[in-house]
Amino acid sequence: SYRKGGYHAVRVGDPFAGGRYIVQKKLGWGQFSTVWLAYDTQSSKYVALKIQKSAAQFVQAALHEIEVLSVIADGDLSNSRCVVRLIDHFKHVGPNGQHLCMVLEFLGDSLLRLIKYNRYKGLELNKVREICRCILIGLDYLHREVGIIHTDLKPENILLSNTIDPAKDPVRCETSPILERPEGNPYTGITMSIIEKKLKKRARRAAAKISGKRSSTGGATTKPDRRLDGIDVQCKIVDLGNACWADKPFAEEIQTRQYRAPEVILQSGYSFSVDMWSFACTAFELATGDMMFAPKGGQGFSEDEDHLALMMELLGKIPKKIAIGGARSKDLFDKYGDLKRIRRLKFWPLAKMLMDKYKFSEADAREFSEFLVPLLDFVPENRPTAKQCLEHPWLSMRRSSVQNETANEMCNNSNIRKVETGIRNLQIRVG
Ligand code: ATP
Ligand code: MG
Ligand code: MG
Numbered sequence: 001s002y003r004k005g006g007y008h009a010v011r012v013g014d015p016f017a018g019g020r021y022i023v024q025k026k027l028g029w030g031q032f033s034t035v036w037l038a039y040d041t042q043s044s045k046y047v048a049l050k051i052q053k054s055a056a057q058f059v060q061a062a063l064h065e066i067e068v069l070s071v072i073a074d075g076d077l078s079n080s081r082c083v084v085r086l087i088d089h090f091k092h093v094g095p096n097g098q099h100l101c102m103v104l105e106f107l108g109d110s111l112l113r114l115i116k117y118n119r120y121k122g123l124e125l126n127k128v129r130e131i132c133r134c135i136l137i138g139l140d141y142l143h144r145e146v147g148i149i150h151t152d153l154k155p156e157n158i159l160l161s162n163t164i165d166p167a168k169d170p171v172r173c174e175t176s177p178i179l180e181r182p183e184g185n186p187y188t189g190i191t192m193s194i195i196e197k198k199l200k201k202r203a204r205r206a207a208a209k210i211s212g213k214r215s216s217t218g219g220a221t222t223k224p225d226r227r228l229d230g231i232d233v234q235c236k237i238v239d240l241g242n243a244c245w246a247d248k249p250f251a252e253e254i255q256t257r258q259y260r261a262p263e264v265i266l267q268s269g270y271s272f273s274v275d276m277w278s279f280a281c282t283a284f285e286l287a288t289g290d291m292m293f294a295p296k297g298g299q300g301f302s303e304d305e306d307h308l309a310l311m312m313e314l315l316g317k318i319p320k321k322i323a324i325g326g327a328r329s330k331d332l333f334d335k336y337g338d339l340k341r342i343r344r345l346k347f348w349p350l351a352k353m354l355m356d357k358y359k360f361s362e363a364d365a366r367e368f369s370e371f372l373v374p375l376l377d378f379v380p381e382n383r384p385t386a387k388q389c390l391e392h393p394w395l396s397m398r399r400s401s402v403q404n405e406t407a408n409e410m411c412n413n414s415n416i417r418k419v420e421t422g423i424r425n426l427q428i429r430v431g
Pocket of ligand 1: 027028029030031032033034035048049050084106107108110156161238239241398
């Protein structure tokens with residue numbers, strides 16, 4: 001992809017925007033871009049530099065993302081605090097063409113990484129609540145004040161706020177040998193290897209804090225640390241490249257498969273409430289470590305059909321009017337509103353699943369499902385808005401989670417869940 005129209009090749013130390021930004025290391029990449037940690041010599045801060053591929057369609061996409069991010073950056077800081085901020089943007093000409101570059105605030109690990117650090121066991125519920133509150137504040141802002149639908153909400157697109165600023169980090173104070181080492185950053189005197197080690201260590205520590213467990217390689221788990229009960233788990237919504245203005249949706253197929261709302265599959269039109277569906281899927285994944293829906297195509301049925309079947313097994317039957325009301329309904333449902341090619345559903349309501357499969361206590365399971373189920377209403381208009389959701393009592397509950405922790409451990413150690421899922425799918429879909 002490093003050719004004409006593709007990515008711009010970057011080397012550590014490369015200057016951008018006439019020398020204002022100096023590249024430090026690679027942070028990540030996507031279909032559209034590579035993203036780099038860069039030092040902003042003007043503000044003396046670290047930033048994330050997103051360098052878009054140069055072909056026309058990528059330029060177009062970047063212009064759209066910049067437009068959306070600019071509206072957000074112009075908004076009231078206190079309202080938009082849970083959405084990534086655009087600091088600057090510019091063009092960069094390289095051998096592969098002209099690349100649009102976005103300078104974003106430098107954020108930490110994604111929630112997906114956090115789930116991985118925690119070995120897919122699910123985070124402590126009190127931490128899930130804090131993260132949910134942040135996501136909802138971000139969504140409420142995007143929906144009500146900006147008027148856009150994110151359309152790609154998922155753990156990967158929510159990044160933890162950086163509690164550290166490498167520029168202000170204590171390593172800065174280290175003495176001259178480090179400052180003079182050749183690989184040291186001439187602008188800060190910090191060697192990148194030290195920053196990297198620090199960042200990694202902090203990330204591991206943050207993951208442990210957030211999950212209330214030790215996530216060290218030793219794998220020792222402890223009771224949640226009471227001292228960490230009050231920590232503020234701030235996170236921000238990123239990747240607004242697919243966001244669309246609610247009054248002019250431009251794509252029919254939106255959202256990443258597992259987080260896709262039923263009305264998108266059925267092509268019945270969509271609005272802000274698709275983000276609420278994805279939010280519920282994300283909250284479930286944070287609490288359990290598993291995706292809420294992981295559909296697969298099989299013999300005689302498609303991925304879409306499996307997806308709809310999984311939804312109904314968890315949430316009950318789709319009301320007939322909804323099932324037969326979409327542009328794609330005729331391919332999937334018969335005139336009675338039953339799936340054409342998957343006839344036997346095995347119902348497993350959410351609260352029961354949380355207890356059976358994830359060993360939630362009865363109270364935790366009931367309360368969490370009371371929070372989630374309304375967000376997963378098959379009638380999009382019935383789903384609570386982000387603002388309404390922020391008022392839900394579940395978000396402000398604080399209950400001792402030791403019981404749940406222990407039970408979760410037992411379940412995870414023996415890897416029951418994965419096995420169970422396999423059997424379940426076989427039972428349902430074969431024969
Ligand atoms: P996609 O194919 O997902 O649309 P993309 O090319 O639009 O990708 P992003 O998803 O915006 O790119 O960013 C790619 C990766 O770079 C992210 O997954 C994340 O790891 C990292 N990243 C993006 N923005 C930041 C940031 N502000 N701070 C730190 N890391 C970031
Ligand atoms: Mg992305
Ligand atoms: Mg993107």
